[in-house]
Amino acid sequence: MRNSSHAWRRILITAAIAVISALAVLGVSAEEKQFNYWGWGDPTLKQYDLDTYKAAHKAECGDLTMTAYNIPNGENGVMTKLLTAWAAKAGLPDIVQQNAPTIVKLASTGVLEPLNDILRPFMSKLPKDLLDAVSYKGKIYAYPWRPNTMMLYYRKDIFDKYGIDPNKLDTWDNFIIAGEKLYKDSGGKVYLTYLPATNGNGQFLEAFLDGLKVGFIDNKGNILIGKDQRIAQAFNLWERMIKTHTAVVRSEWDAPWYASLSSGEYACMISAAWLDANLKQSAPQTKGLWRIMELPGWKKGQRTHCFQAGSPVLSVVSSSPYKQLAKDFIRDTFLNSDNLVKRAQWQKDHNQSVTLNLWQGAASNPIFEEPDEFYGGQKWFQLAMAYSKNGVNLPYFKEFTDVQNILNQELDKISAGLLTADEALKEAARTIELKIGTKVTL
Amino acid sequence: MPDRLLSRIWRSRNAYFFICPFYLSFLVFSAFPILFSFYLSFRRWDGFGESVYAGLANYRLLLLDERFHQAIWNTIYMWLGHIFIAIVAAFLLAATLNIKDLPGKGLFRVAFYLPNVTGVVPMALAFTLLLDQQYGLVNYVLTHLGLPAIPWLTNIHWAKNAIIIFIFWRGLGWLMVVYLAGLQSIDPDLFEAALVDGAGPLARLRHITLPSLMPLIGFTFITSTIGSFRMFTEPQILTQGGPAGYSTTINQYLYQTAFAQSQMGYAAAISYALFAMIVLVSAAQYRLLRRQVEGY
Numbered sequence: 001m002r003n004s005s006h007a008w009r010r011i012l013i014t015a016a017i018a019v020i021s022a023l024a025v026l027g028v029s030a031e032e033k034q035f036n037y038w039g040w041g042d043p044t045l046k047q048y049d050l051d052t053y054k055a056a057h058k059a060e061c062g063d064l065t066m067t068a069y070n071i072p073n074g075e076n077g078v079m080t081k082l083l084t085a086w087a088a089k090a091g092l093p094d095i096v097q098q099n100a101p102t103i104v105k106l107a108s109t110g111v112l113e114p115l116n117d118i119l120r121p122f123m124s125k126l127p128k129d130l131l132d133a134v135s136y137k138g139k140i141y142a143y144p145w146r147p148n149t150m151m152l153y154y155r156k157d158i159f160d161k162y163g164i165d166p167n168k169l170d171t172w173d174n175f176i177i178a179g180e181k182l183y184k185d186s187g188g189k190v191y192l193t194y195l196p197a198t199n200g201n202g203q204f205l206e207a208f209l210d211g212l213k214v215g216f217i218d219n220k221g222n223i224l225i226g227k228d229q230r231i232a233q234a235f236n237l238w239e240r241m242i243k244t245h246t247a248v249v250r251s252e253w254d255a256p257w258y259a260s261l262s263s264g265e266y267a268c269m270i271s272a273a274w275l276d277a278n279l280k281q282s283a284p285q286t287k288g289l290w291r292i293m294e295l296p297g298w299k300k301g302q303r304t305h306c307f308q309a310g311s312p313v314l315s316v317v318s319s320s321p322y323k324q325l326a327k328d329f330i331r332d333t334f335l336n337s338d339n340l341v342k343r344a345q346w347q348k349d350h351n352q353s354v355t356l357n358l359w360q361g362a363a364s365n366p367i368f369e370e371p372d373e374f375y376g377g378q379k380w381f382q383l384a385m386a387y388s389k390n391g392v393n394l395p396y397f398k399e400f401t402d403v404q405n406i407l408n409q410e411l412d413k414i415s416a417g418l419l420t421a422d423e424a425l426k427e428a429a430r431t432i433e434l435k436i437g438t439k440v441t442l
Numbered sequence: 443m444p445d446r447l448l449s450r451i452w453r454s455r456n457a458y459f460f461i462c463p464f465y466l467s468f469l470v471f472s473a474f475p476i477l478f479s480f481y482l483s484f485r486r487w488d489g490f491g492e493s494v495y496a497g498l499a500n501y502r503l504l505l506l507d508e509r510f511h512q513a514i515w516n517t518i519y520m521w522l523g524h525i526f527i528a529i530v531a532a533f534l535l536a537a538t539l540n541i542k543d544l545p546g547k548g549l550f551r552v553a554f555y556l557p558n559v560t561g562v563v564p565m566a567l568a569f570t571l572l573l574d575q576q577y578g579l580v581n582y583v584l585t586h587l588g589l590p591a592i593p594w595l596t597n598i599h600w601a602k603n604a605i606i607i608f609i610f611w612r613g614l615g616w617l618m619v620v621y622l623a624g625l626q627s628i629d630p631d632l633f634e635a636a637l638v639d640g641a642g643p644l645a646r647l648r649h650i651t652l653p654s655l656m657p658l659i660g661f662t663f664i665t666s667t668i669g670s671f672r673m674f675t676e677p678q679i680l681t682q683g684g685p686a687g688y689s690t691t692i693n694q695y696l697y698q699t700a701f702a703q704s705q706m707g708y709a710a711a712i713s714y715a716l717f718a719m720i721v722l723v724s725a726a727q728y729r730l731l732r733r734q735v736e737g738y
Binding site: 259263418435 | 488489491576597702
C-alpha cells in the first residue's frame, strides 16, 4: 500500500515537471514570432507605426505579432530593462528607443546594429551633427526620429504686460538684462525663466555649449572640462542667471512643475520640441498665450540652433532575428514623405500633437504648414523645422552621461549658492579626473 | 560515516524536497547576488561589455569620492535627526494611549498607525505637493500666519529636514504600537506594589516602566538605525537626492552609480561599504545597549 502511494507521488511530480517544461518550451517558441518595440511615453503612435508597416508589408511580416511597449520610468527604465535582457541574453526587443547620448556606449559593446545601409541615400539631407552624435567608428547606430530641437517658448501676455520685446532677446546678455528688468518691474513675482533644481538631463548647459560650439571633449578625446574657457563661460552664464534673478530654481516633472506651465511664474522656457505636447496636454487653458522663437546666441546675429540630448532615437538590437525588417520599418516610417503625412494626419485625428520629424522631405505638405492656434497662429511646425536645419549637437562618447551627471551636480551647487561658477568648474574637473580620467577612447 | 549521512539524507528526502524551494530561491536571489557583488567590487563593468579587473581601485575611490562622503553625512544627519525624537514621541504617545479610560483611544491608535500601512510612494508624492514652495498647503498656512514660505524641497538645508519630518511622521505609528504592546505586557502587580510603597508617577516610570521597556527600545533603536542607513524611497521621491546632492543617501548614491552611471563595480564596492557601516553601527549599539536589550 505504502509502495503504491510512493509510486503515485513520483508519477505526479514527474508529470508536473513535464508540464512546466513543456509550457516553458512553448513560451520560448511563442517568443520567436514576436517583434517588440520598446520605448517610453504613449505607445499608441508607435503601435500605429507598426500596424501601418505590417499592413503594407504583409508578405514579409507574415504572422509576426508586432507590439509597441511603453516601458515605465522613461529612458532610464528602458536602459535598465535593456541591460538586464542583454545580460540574460533573453527577452531582448527588436527595436529600442533610447536617448542619443547612450548610443555610443551601446554600440561599443555590440548591442546595436549599424543603420548605414538604410540611411545612406538620405544622409545629405539630414543634420550631420545629429547623425555624428549617434555614430561609433564611422557607423551610424540610431535614427533620431523625433529631434528635440531647442527653442524658446515664451508667454506673449506676460511679455506684453512688462514691455519685453522678444526680438531683443537675441543674445544671452540681452536675456539677462530683460530678466533683471522683469524681476524688478514685477516686484519679484515673475522671473524670465527657470533653471531646474536637480538638472536631470542637462538641456540648459547643452544649449549654452552648443551656442559656443564646444563639447565636453575635443576630437582627440581629451576632456575639456576645466581647460576650455568656453565651458567656463557657460557656467558663468548659469551663475549670472541665478544672481540677477533672471531665472528661478525649481523642480521639474512633478505636479508643481506641471502647474507652473500655466501659472505665469516665469515668462519663458528654454526647452525643446517635446514641450509642445506637454503644454497642450497639461496647460490647455494657456492656448493662444504661448509663442516660440529661436534661442538667443552668444553674439548678435548668431542665434543658437541645437538639439537637446534627450532626443529619442531608434536603434535595431543586434541580436534581433528580424534585423532587416526592423531597418526597413525605420526607413519606411520615418524617411518616407507620404507615410509621414499620413502619420501626421492620424495624430491630428487622434488629438495628438504632430511630431516634429527629422526628415524634411514632407515639410512643404500643407499639413505641416498649418497655423497653430495654441501659439496664436504661429506655424509651429515650420518654425521648428527651420530651427532644426544646421542644428548642432554635442559630440557623444561612452562616458558622456557620467560627465554630464557630474557637471549637473556642480550646477546644482551654483544654483544653491554653495559655489561660484569657477569653483564648481574646478570641482567638476577634479571629480571627472578622479572617476573617468583626462581622456576618453573614441 | 558518509554512508550513514547519505542514508539519513535519503530517509528525509521528502522533507528536503519541501524546503528546497526556499533554499533554491535563497541561493539564486540572495546568496549568488551577494557573492557576485563582492566579485564585482574588484572589477570595472558598465553592465554591457566585459568586466575588467580593477583590484582595489573601487575601494580607493570610496576614500576620495566627495559625493560618497556627502551621502554618508546626509544619511547620518537624517538618522540622528529623527531617531531620538521618534523614540521619545512614540513612547509618550504609547503611554498616553495606554491610559485606561481614555475616550476614543482606539480611533487614535488607528490614526497614528495608518501612515505605516499606507504605501510610502503615494504618501511621499502627497508630501511633495504639501511641501511645494509655491503651491504647497504648508507654505500657504505659514504665509497666512505671517511667516515666510519655506523652500522645503529645494533648499540644501531644508531638504534633509523635510525628509526627516516625513520619516518621523510615517514611522511614529509603528514605534507607538511596539511600545504600546510593551506597556501592556508589564505585570500590573509591579505597579500596585509600587503604589503601596508610596512611589509617585515619576518613580514608577523610572523604576518600572522604562526598565521593562528597555529591551524593546533597544530593539527598535537598532532596527530603525538599520532602516535609516538603507533609506532610499523617501529622498528619491521627495527631492531626488537634491538639491546639489545634499539629500542623497548612501543607498540612493549606490543606485545612481549603478543604474544612472552604469558603474557596476564601483556600486558593488559602495554596497559593501554600506554593509560594513551597518554592521559596525549595529554592533556598537548592541554593545552599548546589551544590558538593556537582553534585560536584567
